[in-house]
Amino acid sequence: MNCCSTGQSGVPVREAGLPVPEQKESLSFTASPGLPHRIFHGGACLSEFRRDPISGRRVIIAPQRSVRPAVGSGGGERRRPRPAYVKDCPFCAGNEQMTPPEVLALGRGGAAPDRAGWKVRVVPNLYPAVAAAPGGASPGRARASGYGVHEVLIETPAHNRQPGNFPPQQMALVVEACYRRGQALAENPALRYIQFYRNYRREAGASLEHPHSQLIALPFVPSELRRELERSQQHYLAGGRCPFCLVLEQESRLARRIVLQNDSFCAFIPYAARSPFETWVLPRRHRASFLESSVPERVSLAAVLEELLRMLAQALGDPPYNYYLHTAPLRSAPLPYYHWHLELHPRFGIAAGFELGSGVFINEIAPEEAARFIREKGKTDHEQSR
Ligand SMILES: [Zn+2]
Ligand SMILES: [Zn+2]
Numbered sequence: 001m002n003c004c005s006t007g008q009s010g011v012p013v014r015e016a017g018l019p020v021p022e023q024k025e026s027l028s029f030t031a032s033p034g035l036p037h038r039i040f041h042g043g044a045c046l047s048e049f050r051r052d053p054i055s056g057r058r059v060i061i062a063p064q065r066s067v068r069p070a071v072g073s074g075g076g077e078r079r080r081p082r083p084a085y086v087k088d089c090p091f092c093a094g095n096e097q098m099t100p101p102e103v104l105a106l107g108r109g110g111a112a113p114d115r116a117g118w119k120v121r122v123v124p125n126l127y128p129a130v131a132a133a134p135g136g137a138s139p140g141r142a143r144a145s146g147y148g149v150h151e152v153l154i155e156t157p158a159h160n161r162q163p164g165n166f167p168p169q170q171m172a173l174v175v176e177a178c179y180r181r182g183q184a185l186a187e188n189p190a191l192r193y194i195q196f197y198r199n200y201r202r203e204a205g206a207s208l209e210h211p212h213s214q215l216i217a218l219p220f221v222p223s224e225l226r227r228e229l230e231r232s233q234q235h236y237l238a239g240g241r242c243p244f245c246l247v248l249e250q251e252s253r254l255a256r257r258i259v260l261q262n263d264s265f266c267a268f269i270p271y272a273a274r275s276p277f278e279t280w281v282l283p284r285r286h287r288a289s290f291l292e293s294s295v296p297e298r299v300s301l302a303a304v305l306e307e308l309l310r311m312l313a314q315a316l317g318d319p320p321y322n323y324y325l326h327t328a329p330l331r332s333a334p335l336p337y338y339h340w341h342l343e344l345h346p347r348f349g350i351a352a353g354f355e356l357g358s359g360v361f362i363n364e365i366a367p368e369e370a371a372r373f374i375r376e377k378g379k380t381d382h383e384q385s386r
């Protein structure tokens with residue numbers, strides 16, 4: 001890689017100002033004038049500082065445990081068989097009267113709303129974090145009414161089918177429902193950003209068991225996203241390329257951190273993963289917004305997501321997780337520097353004092369090792385027998 005030089009942290013830096021940690025990882029600590037890139041103890045490498053090339057966020061990779069003790073805790077009571085229908089679950093088919101009137105349903109055909117027969121159903125959240133309040137949006141003020149839209153995407157009529165175990169086509173309907181609600185909400189000029197997200201299991205913040213994801217549309221761009229946009233723009237101005245496109249090219253070439261991929265999407269564990277098995281899913285085609293995705297891309301995303309969640313459940317014992325979409329603010333012009341994506345965090349432990357105080361995360365499993373583990377343990381029986 002003759003386009004690289006050695007940056008201040010010892011990580012090779014591309015001309016664009018984007019650190020490119022591939023291939024030279026093993027050399028990088030020797031040249032570091034500041035923080036040691038790796039910490040040695042008794043001649044053994046115990047931990048390693050890594051910096052995310054896009055956000056600049058530092059993490060400590062401290063592989064002091066093997067993969068096995070850290071995973072596999074996802075069994076227990078949560079894996080008991082569940083019935084397909086639960087009488088008092090507001091999201092089960094047949095219980096439509098227990099939710100506010102639906103705003104979208106897919107798969108029911110022309111039948112009347114708020115009846116059974118749907119495959120995916122979207123309803124306003126009964127206990128919204130934000131609401132369409134009188135007085136409208138005042139995002140510039142320190143204190144403003146919590147204006148926004150909070151909706152639940154009920155992903156299946158069956159109480160006991162989770163993503164990773166969905167019937168064929170079901171995940172494609174879920175992704176399509178996200179897209180259609182996104183398009184509809186984008187027409188509201190008071191809204192600036194839509195956060196799509198999924199919390200799986202109580203440990204990851206889910207209060208109801210029935211498979212669902214959520215969206216919150218806000219009258220402002222949240223700080224996490226704003227930072228990502230700003231950093232991406234800086235990289236773009238310095239080097240003329242979208243930094244996500246560069247990372248995607250690099251991960252594809254290196255292949256060590258890839259979990260799975262298809263023609264349109266690549267799922268990999270990022271170089272500076274904040275937690276074991278943090279996974280990013282990037283579209284190969286550069287677009288800033290999920291709302292610019294094509295129909296084949298959404299079908300393709302659904303296939304990757306369904307398979308990724310199946311692999312994680314199999315390899316890690318059905319862990320709790322969160323995932324969310326990062327996408328351009330609503331009604332942005334096409335942005336050459338930003339690239340929409342999905343970030344997934346299986347939950348093993350919680351961010352504690354050090355992480356909250358410093359913003360530096362300690363990850364106990366090296367991303368390369370984590371990716372290899374998921375690839376091997378997440379294989380289907382059919383693949384394993386080959
Ligand atoms: Zn249910
Ligand atoms: Zn890009």
Ligand SMILES: [Zn+2]
Nearest residue numbers: 228326341343
């Ligand atoms: Zn992101």
